[in-house]
Amino acid sequence: MQLFAKRLDVKEEDIFSELLHFLLRKNNRMLTNDEIIELTGVSPELLYKWVKIGKLHPATFPNIGAPCERCGQLTKEKICISCSSSIVGILEQEEKDRIWFNKIQRPDRRIHTYYHK
Numbered sequence: 001m002q003l004f005a006k007r008l009d010v011k012e013e014d015i016f017s018e019l020l021h022f023l024l025r026k027n028n029r030m031l032t033n034d035e036i037i038e039l040t041g042v043s044p045e046l047l048y049k050w051v052k053i054g055k056l057h058p059a060t061f062p063n064i065g066a067p068c069e070r071c072g073q074l075t076k077e078k079i080c081i082s083c084s085s086s087i088v089g090i091l092e093q094e095e096k097d098r099i100w101f102n103k104i105q106r107p108d109r110r111i112h113t114y115y116h117k
């Protein structure tokens, strides 16, 4: 069954409502991205877009994902778990570096407080 393959004149909203209708049928909620693309002919770009803007919610369709914005691996979030943990690590390191940098850049203020005493 190819719902959309040969129908380029159809509006995005119409494709979405048709796709949603299809997905909400019994047993279709558990379909994966690849299965949906194969069964309906919907383009992966549209599917990912709808996942990202929350039109296709992972709570309703647990096996649908969109590519991670960093590495491209399919995920239910904007970025996948491994990227988000590595980004947190990078940010923590940056914060440490920033503190260290400020420390070595800033003139020692104790000298001033010494004079004001």
Ligand SMILES: [Zn+2]
Pocket: 068, 069, 070, 071, 072, 073, 079, 080, 081, 082, 083, 084
């Ligand atoms: Zn990733």
